[in-house]
Amino acid sequence: MNRRNFLRNTGFVAAGSLFVPAFMKPLEAMALDELSLYKNLVVVQLSGGNDGLNTIIPYGNDIYYQKRKGISIKPEEIIKLNDMQGLNPNMAALKEIYDQGWMTIINDVGYPNPDRSHFRSMDIWQTGSDSNQFLSTGWIGRYLDSNCQTCKFPYTAIEVDDSLSLALKGQTKKGIALKDPAALFRNTNDPFFKSMIQNEKEHLDEDNLGYLYKTMIETSSSASYIQNTSKIYQSKSVYPTSGFSNQLKIVSKFISSGLKTRVYYVSLSGFDTHVNQVNQQGNLLKQYSEGMAAFLKDLKSNNKLEDTLVITFSEFGRRVEQNASNGTDHGTANNMMIFGGRLKKQGIFNAAPNLGDLDTGDLKYQLDFRQVYGTILDKWLDVNNADILSKKFNTLDFI
Amino acid sequence: MSNNDNFLKVKHLYNRAGFGISYPELHKLSKKNINKVVEGLFKKSEKDDLLSLVDPTEEKRQLLVQAGLYGKKELTDEQKNMRREIVRMQNEISRDLNIAWVGKMINTDAPLREKMTLFWHGHFACRSNNPMFSQQLNNIQRENGLGSFKTLLVEVSKSPAMLQYLNNQQNRKGKPNENFARELMELFTLGIGNYTEQDIKESARSFTGWMYDKDGSFIFRPNLHDNGTKNFFGKIGNFEGENIIDLILEKPKTAEFISRKVYKFFVNDVPNEDHVKELANHFYNSKYDIASLMNKMFTADWFYNPENVGTKIKSPAEFLIGLSRSFYVTYNKPQVLIQLQSSLGQYLFNPPNVAGWPGGQSWIDSSSLMLRMRIPSLVLNDGEIDFSGKADPEDEAVIALNRNSTTEANAKTKPKSYVNATANWSKFLDTLPNDLTPLALTTFLLQPKLNTKITSMVSDNKGLRSTAVEVTSMPEYQLC
Numbered sequence: 001m002n003r004r005n006f007l008r009n010t011g012f013v014a015a016g017s018l019f020v021p022a023f024m025k026p027l028e029a030m031a032l033d034e035l036s037l038y039k040n041l042v043v044v045q046l047s048g049g050n051d052g053l054n055t056i057i058p059y060g061n062d063i064y065y066q067k068r069k070g071i072s073i074k075p076e077e078i079i080k081l082n083d084m085q086g087l088n089p090n091m092a093a094l095k096e097i098y099d100q101g102w103m104t105i106i107n108d109v110g111y112p113n114p115d116r117s118h119f120r121s122m123d124i125w126q127t128g129s130d131s132n133q134f135l136s137t138g139w140i141g142r143y144l145d146s147n148c149q150t151c152k153f154p155y156t157a158i159e160v161d162d163s164l165s166l167a168l169k170g171q172t173k174k175g176i177a178l179k180d181p182a183a184l185f186r187n188t189n190d191p192f193f194k195s196m197i198q199n200e201k202e203h204l205d206e207d208n209l210g211y212l213y214k215t216m217i218e219t220s221s222s223a224s225y226i227q228n229t230s231k232i233y234q235s236k237s238v239y240p241t242s243g244f245s246n247q248l249k250i251v252s253k254f255i256s257s258g259l260k261t262r263v264y265y266v267s268l269s270g271f272d273t274h275v276n277q278v279n280q281q282g283n284l285l286k287q288y289s290e291g292m293a294a295f296l297k298d299l300k301s302n303n304k305l306e307d308t309l310v311i312t313f314s315e316f317g318r319r320v321e322q323n324a325s326n327g328t329d330h331g332t333a334n335n336m337m338i339f340g341g342r343l344k345k346q347g348i349f350n351a352a353p354n355l356g357d358l359d360t361g362d363l364k365y366q367l368d369f370r371q372v373y374g375t376i377l378d379k380w381l382d383v384n385n386a387d388i389l390s391k392k393f394n395t396l397d398f399i
Numbered sequence: 400m401s402n403n404d405n406f407l408k409v410k411h412l413y414n415r416a417g418f419g420i421s422y423p424e425l426h427k428l429s430k431k432n433i434n435k436v437v438e439g440l441f442k443k444s445e446k447d448d449l450l451s452l453v454d455p456t457e458e459k460r461q462l463l464v465q466a467g468l469y470g471k472k473e474l475t476d477e478q479k480n481m482r483r484e485i486v487r488m489q490n491e492i493s494r495d496l497n498i499a500w501v502g503k504m505i506n507t508d509a510p511l512r513e514k515m516t517l518f519w520h521g522h523f524a525c526r527s528n529n530p531m532f533s534q535q536l537n538n539i540q541r542e543n544g545l546g547s548f549k550t551l552l553v554e555v556s557k558s559p560a561m562l563q564y565l566n567n568q569q570n571r572k573g574k575p576n577e578n579f580a581r582e583l584m585e586l587f588t589l590g591i592g593n594y595t596e597q598d599i600k601e602s603a604r605s606f607t608g609w610m611y612d613k614d615g616s617f618i619f620r621p622n623l624h625d626n627g628t629k630n631f632f633g634k635i636g637n638f639e640g641e642n643i644i645d646l647i648l649e650k651p652k653t654a655e656f657i658s659r660k661v662y663k664f665f666v667n668d669v670p671n672e673d674h675v676k677e678l679a680n681h682f683y684n685s686k687y688d689i690a691s692l693m694n695k696m697f698t699a700d701w702f703y704n705p706e707n708v709g710t711k712i713k714s715p716a717e718f719l720i721g722l723s724r725s726f727y728v729t730y731n732k733p734q735v736l737i738q739l740q741s742s743l744g745q746y747l748f749n750p751p752n753v754a755g756w757p758g759g760q761s762w763i764d765s766s767s768l769m770l771r772m773r774i775p776s777l778v779l780n781d782g783e784i785d786f787s788g789k790a791d792p793e794d795e796a797v798i799a800l801n802r803n804s805t806t807e808a809n810a811k812t813k814p815k816s817y818v819n820a821t822a823n824w825s826k827f828l829d830t831l832p833n834d835l836t837p838l839a840l841t842t843f844l845l846q847p848k849l850n851t852k853i854t855s856m857v858s859d860n861k862g863l864r865s866t867a868v869e870v871t872s873m874p875e876y877q878l879c
Contacts, residue, residue: 119526123752132581136757154765163742164764166751177766187769195856196873208668208712209847211760212768212874219765275479324473 042310048271050314052334060084063355067321090286093293101346110333110365121315126167141170155222159265160247185227188220233257237298244268245291256302274327305341312337333365414879417510444512449538452499458531492530498733515544524755532560548687559611572625577603590656601629654683668759709846715743727823775871777818837866
C-alpha cells in the first residue's frame, strides 16, 4: 500500500492494527476497578439564547400573559409541574422523565453584568469567566489541566462534533472532537498518518513540534481506544431522527460500552428567535425533549443513568416582554435543566422567576452559573472547584 | 542553490514578515546582504492599496434606513422585510469582505504591510455587523500598520467599528460606560497591572462624547462630553481623550507591552525578555515608530537564531494564505475559505473577543490538526471535505428563520462540500530549476530542520508534485 493514498483519496480505509507508542501504554492498561466508579457528565448547549420563559413557563404569574400577548402559551396546553411553572407542550416527552425524578430545574441562573452578545456570553459560559474577564481556556479544559486521576487522556472529554469548543480546551490538555468514531479511526490508520508517527521519539520534546507529534499520537491512540471499545456495542433503543438525537445516541453508545470518558459535550442550535418564535422554538424544544427522553431511557436500560449527570444551558435567556415581531430579544438569566438517576433535589430547585422585579426589563439572576459548575466539579468530578474556577464558589445541593 | 545561511535567513524572514517566498525570488535575494533584503522588504511595502470592496455610499444609505426603522414600535411588513433584507445583505457583504482580504493577502506584492495588518487585526480585535465599519478599521490598520503607533491608536479609537464594539456610543456625561477605557489600557496599550480601577473610571469620562453619527463618521459631541477635572495616573487635569492617549504613551510599559506582543507574533511564542527589552527601548526612543521597531527586530542577530526558526505554529490564516500563495491556488467557490477559517479556529473579522485569538499551541487540537494535515490534498488535489463546522452564534438568527418546520434535522448538518480549488501546478513547477530533487524541494517548503525520517520518506519520491503534496501535509509544515 502506498502511503500517499492519504493525500489522494480521503475515504481510504487501511487494514492492520494500530501502532501504540510505548509511553502511551499505561492508559490502555488502566486498572479495571477505576471503571466501576465512572461518573459521566453530559453538557448540552442550546445555542442562540433559548427563551427559558417559554420553555419552563411561569403560567401562574399574570405578568407572563400580560407581557407576552402574542407568544404566551395557553394555561390549558401547559404541562403543569406545580401551580406556578410548567413545561412547554412540545416537551411532553420529558413529563415522564420529570415524574420519574430524573429532572431538576434551576431557575434564574446568570452572572453579574450580563452581556447580551451571543458570542461574548457564550464565551463567558464556556470559559466560566467574569463578564469583564477574557480567558483563553474553557472550564472543562481546565478540569483536564488539573491532572485529576482520570483526566490524563484526550478522550476524557469528548465533543460529538467536527470541531472542538472552547469549553473543552485547556492550557496543556484538550478534549477531542469527533462526529464519527469510525471515520476518525480510519484517518488515523491511514498509511501516511501512521508513517508520520511511527517510531516517533525524537520529536517528543516540550517544543511546538513535539506538541504537534504528541497531539497526533494521542489522537491516534484515542481514536483506536474509542473505536475498539465502542464498536461492538449495539443500542436496542429507538431514537428520533434528528441530528441532535444522533449526537446523544453516540454519547449513549460511548457511555454504555464503558468508555473511560468523563465529560461529553453536544449542542443544538437555532434558538435565536426574534421573529415568529412560537413554532420555531416549539420545533426545537420537541427535538430536544424527544432526544433527551430517548437518551435517558436508553441509559436507564443499560444501568448507566445512576452514573450520568446531564446539564443543559444556553448563553442567555430572552427579555420578559415580547418584541413587536412575535419574538423575543436577547435577555439575561435563564433556567438550566439537570437530569440524572442520582439527583438529590428533584423537580423545581428554587423559586420561579420574579417577573415583577426586573432589571430594565430583564430577569435578575438568583444563582451564578459557576455555582452550578462548582457543584459539579466538587461533587461529581471530584476536584476542588477553586482550582478550576477563578475562586471558590459555594455549591448547591441538587446532587 | 547552495544551502548557505542566507538562503535560510531570507526564507525565515519572508515566512515571518510575509507569507512565504517563491523559489526564484529566494534564489535572487540569497545573494544579498540580509540588511539589504530587509530594506527591500520595507520598500515593497511602502504602498498601501486599501481594501475597497464595500461601497460606502450604498452602506450609508442602508445605515440611514436602519436608523429610521430603529426604535419604531410597530413596523409594517414592508419595513420588516426591508430590515431583514439589510441584515442579509450586510452578512453577505461581510463574507465578501473577508474573502477579498484573504485574496489580497494571497496575491499581495506588499507582504510586510499585509502581515502587519493581520497583526493589528488581532491586536485591535473587533467585530462589527457593518461591513463598511469593518473595512474602514481594516484600512486604518493597513495605512498605519507601519507608521506611528500613536496615530494608529487614535484612529482605531475613533473608528465606528471600535466605538460600537466597545460601547463608546453609550459613554456619556453622568452615565459613563467604561468598556472602551478598560480595554484601551488592558489590551491595547499597558497590559493588566499597570493602571488602577480609578484610572479606568476617570479616563472613561475623558472619552465621553466620542461617537459616530448616522452617516458612520466619527463625531465629537460636546454636549455629551464630561468637561470636569479628571484624576488620571495621579495627575489632575481637564483631560480630553487625546490627552489620555498621550499619557498612556508616556509610560514605557506601553512600549514594552506592544514589543512583547510583536515579538510573540513574529519571533517566538515564548518571549526572551532581554530581546523584548531591547525592542521596547528602541520603540520608546523612536517615539513609537512601528517601522523602526520592525526593522530593529528583523535585523537583530537573534531573529535568525535556531530557536526562532521553524519553531512557531502557523496561525490558520498564515497556513491557508501561505499554501495558496505558494501554489498559486484559485478558489472557484471562495466561500470555502470562510468554512476553512472557521473550522481551523480563525475566522477573520470575527475574533472570539476583544482579546483576539490566543495563538500558539491553542491553534492545535486533534481535530484542527487532522484537518490541517488534510487541507493540502484537498486544496492541491481537489478532494472532498466532510467537515460541516460549527454555526456561528451571530448566524443563529438566520438559522432560526430558515428552519423548515416539518422535516427538521439539526441545522448544523450541512451537506458535504468540495473545496473546488485549482492549484496552478505548471506555474509552480516552472519556478523550480529542472534538476531540483525532491529532497531540495522539501528543504525549500519546510522551515524546521529535516530529520532522517523525512529525508528518507521523500528521497524515494519520483515527482515534485507528489512530493509537494506530501510535504505540505506533514506536521512540520504547520511550523514557520
